[in-house]
Amino acid sequence: xxxxxxxxxxxxxxxxxxxxxxxxxxxxxxxxxxxxxxxxxxxxxxxxxxxxxxxxxxxxxxxxxxxxxxxxxxxxxxxxxxxxxxxxxxxxxxxxxxxxxxxxxxxxxxxxxxxxxxxxxxxxxxxxxxxxxxxxxxxxxxxxxxxxxxxxxxxxxxxxxxxxxxxxxxxxxxxxxxxxxxxxxxxxxxxxxxxxxxxxxxxxxxxxxxxxxxxxxxxxxxxxxxxxxxxxxxxxxxxxxxxxxxxxxxxxxxxxxxxxxxxxxxxxxxxxxxxxxxxxxxxxxxxxxxxxxxxxxxxxxxxxxxxxxxxxxxxxxxxxxxxxxxxxxxxxxxxxxxxxxxxxxxxxxxxxxxxxxxxxxxxxxxxxxxxxxxxxxxxxxxxxxxxxxxxxx
Numbered sequence: 001x002x003x004x005x006x007x008x009x010x011x012x013x014x015x016x017x018x019x020x021x022x023x024x025x026x027x028x029x030x031x032x033x034x035x036x037x038x039x040x041x042x043x044x045x046x047x048x049x050x051x052x053x054x055x056x057x058x059x060x061x062x063x064x065x066x067x068x069x070x071x072x073x074x075x076x077x078x079x080x081x082x083x084x085x086x087x088x089x090x091x092x093x094x095x096x097x098x099x100x101x102x103x104x105x106x107x108x109x110x111x112x113x114x115x116x117x118x119x120x121x122x123x124x125x126x127x128x129x130x131x132x133x134x135x136x137x138x139x140x141x142x143x144x145x146x147x148x149x150x151x152x153x154x155x156x157x158x159x160x161x162x163x164x165x166x167x168x169x170x171x172x173x174x175x176x177x178x179x180x181x182x183x184x185x186x187x188x189x190x191x192x193x194x195x196x197x198x199x200x201x202x203x204x205x206x207x208x209x210x211x212x213x214x215x216x217x218x219x220x221x222x223x224x225x226x227x228x229x230x231x232x233x234x235x236x237x238x239x240x241x242x243x244x245x246x247x248x249x250x251x252x253x254x255x256x257x258x259x260x261x262x263x264x265x266x267x268x269x270x271x272x273x274x275x276x277x278x279x280x281x282x283x284x285x286x287x288x289x290x291x292x293x294x295x296x297x298x299x300x301x302x303x304x305x306x307x308x309x310x311x312x313x314x315x316x317x318x319x320x321x322x323x324x325x326x327x328x329x330x331x332x333x334x335x336x337x338x339x340x341x342x343x344x345x346x347x348x349x350x351x352x353x354x355x356x357x358x359x360x361x362x363x364x365x366x367x368x369x370x371x372x373x374x375x376x377x378x379x380x381x382x383x384x385x386x387x388x389x390x391x392x393x
Contacts, residue, residue, distance in 0.1 A: 067333075070332075071332050071333075071338055071342075074331045074332055074342065075332075075342065075345070078342070078345055078346060078349060079345065081349065082345060082348065082349045082352075085349060085352055085353060085356065086125060086129075086352070087099070088356060089121070089125050089352060089355070089356040089359075090102065090117065090121055090122070090125065092356060092359065092360050093117075093121065093359060093360075093363075094363065094364060095113050095116060095117060097113060097114065097117065101113075101114065102114060102117070105117075105118075106118065119250075119251075120248075122251075123249040123250055123251050123253060123254045124246050124247070124249045124355070125352060125355075126254045126257075126258075127246050127249045127253055127254060127257055127313050127314065128246050128314065128348075128351050128352045128355045128369065129348040129351070129352050130257050130258065130261045130262075130310075130313075130348070131246070131257070131261075131309075131310040131313055131314035131317070131351060132310075132314075132320060132347040132348045132349070132350060132351025132352060133261070133265060133344045133345070133347050133348040134261050134264065134265065134306040134307070134309055134310040134347075135153060135159075135306070135307060135310045135314075135317055135320045135321045135324075135347055135351070136320060136321055136324035136325065136343045136344060136346060136347020136348070136350070136351075137265060137268045137303075137306055137340060137343060137344050137347065138153045138158075138303040138304070138306040138307040138310070138321050139151065139152050139153060139303075139320065139321020139322055139324060139325050139343070139347075140275075140321075140324075140325040140328070140336070140339060140340055140343045141268060141271065141275065141299050141300075141302060141303035141306075141340075142156070142158075142300070142303045142321065143325055144275040144278050144279065144299065144336065145275075145278060145296050145299050145300050145303065146209060147278070147279070148209055148210075149326070150210050150322065150381070151209065151210075151321075151322075152318065152319060152320075152321040152322035153188075153303070153304075153307035153310075153311075153321045154217070154316065154317055154318025154319060154320070154321065154322075155210060155213055155214065155217065155318060155319070155322060155381070156191075156192070156195050156209060156210065156212075156213030156214075156216070156217070157191045157192075157194070157195055157213045157214070157215075157216030157217035157219075157220060158188045158191050158192050158195075158303075158304055158307045158308075159188070159217075159307055159310075159311045159316040159317060159318070160191060160216070160217045160219075160220035160221050160224065160316055161187040161188050161189075161190055161191025161192070161194075161216070161220050162184040162185065162187045162188035162191070162307060162308040162311035162312065162316070163184070163187070163220065163221075163224050163311050163315065163316040164187050164220045164223050164224045164227075165183045165184050165186055165187025165188075165190075165308075166180050166183065166184045166187070166311060166312050167224050167227045168183070168227065169183045169184075171227055178252070178256055180312050181256065181257075181260045181308065181309045181312040181313070183312075184308040184309065184311050184312040185304065185305050185308035185309065185312075186308075187220075187308065188304045188305075188307050188308035188311065189301070189304050189308070191216055191217075191220060192300065192304045194216050195209060195212050195213045195216050198212045198215075198216070199212045199213075221316070224316075245314075245315055245368040245369070245370065246313070246314050246315075246355055246368075246369065247366065249313070253313060256313075257309065257312075257313045260309040260312075261306065261309050261310070264302060264305050264306045264309060265306070265344060267302055268302050268303075268306065268340060268344075269340055269341060269344075271298075271299050271302060271336075271340070272335075272336040272337040272339075272340055273336075273337075274295050274298070274299055275299065275336035275340070276335065276336050276337070277290065277295070278292075278295070278296065278299070279334070307321070314351070314369070314370075315368075315370055316370065317351070317369070317370050317373055318370075318373060318374055318377060319373050319374065319376065319377020319378065319380065319381060320347060320350060320351060320373050320377070321347075322377060322380070322381060323350070323376070323377055323380050324343050324346050324347045324350055325339070325343050326380075327346060328342045328343040328346055350373075351369060351373075354369035354372040354373050354376075355369040355372075357372055358371070358372050
């Protein structure tokens with residue numbers, strides 16, 4: 001009996017051992033199977049991630065290429081249209097001429113009619129283009145600085161302040177006429193500081209800047225018109241500042257505006273990274289270790305300088321600095337690296353177009369480009385106000 005019991009016990013122990021071994025084998029198998037499956041899944045996931053990353057890269061690359069093509073096309077079309085407009089502007093007017101006659105008169109032999117065109121139309125065209133570029137760039141920079149899509153040198157009183165300073169110089173200090181741009185810049189700075197200080201109430205809101213700017217613009221416009229009435233000037237003097245007129249410009253005006261405006265435009269082109277940063281919230285910018293107030297003052301001064309110079313030569317023009325940056329954003333996007341140069345060219349084109357239309361639609365009479373811009377810009381301003389519901393909040 002004892003032998004039988006011992007044999008049974010041994011049999012049971014062997015059975016248990018075999019069971020343990022089989023269980024261990026099964027566990028090892030399961031672990032190996034799980035590892036293999038996990039490895040397969042990892043490889044699959046890695047392949048899927050690689051494929052998705054590759055797809056995303058291809059998509060990004062395609063979008064980037066598409067964006068570059070779109071921007072390049074936009075610049076190319078605008079430049080072609082601008083060149084065409086320059087030729088139209090040169091040829092349009094009371095003196096009838098053609099391209100061949102113009103070419104011969106400029107480069108081959110003297111022609112009295114072409115000499116008149118060279119002395120009267122060419123300076124006017126160059127001044128219009130430069131002033132338009134300066135105003136559009138000023139509007140783009142101010143919209144970035146104030147974070148206000150309705151900011152415009154004309155609407156917020158900057159050009160009126162510059163115009164008032166220009167009128168004082170023209171009326172009382174004609175001997176320093178060619179230093180007028182500097183005084184216009186000072187007047188523009190005073191107007192901008194006034195708007196900024198009067199709008200500040202625990203911060204700035206877009207609608208408050210606009211309302212205060214309109215009030216400051218009205219005050220300076222009133223003073224300017226008062227001085228104009230006292231001076232009894234013609235369009236070649238004081239009235240050209242208030243009416244936004246570019247008649248009777250000379251090659252001396254061209255040299256002067258280029259001396260002031262071109263350096264300002266070049267510096268403005270270099271501010272694209274600052275303008276892109278200013279789009280962010282002030283707290284975020286400060287978190288990057290950047291002095292927000294300092295860069296805001298620098299960009300503001302560049303914008304006000306350009307607006308002042310443009311006003312000194314083309315008069316107080318409203319809405320150009322408002323409309324052009326908005327059109328630019330629709331076409332080339334919000335990146336200021338592209339937006340600033342595009343706005344520059346587009347502003348030049350729009351102002352020259354306004355001047356050309358003013359010269360031709362009511363011949364022999366002229367409508368100033370300032371009036372043309374006001375007629376186009378006023379409705380555009382109202383549309384923007386209606387479109388953006390949060391401006392007043």
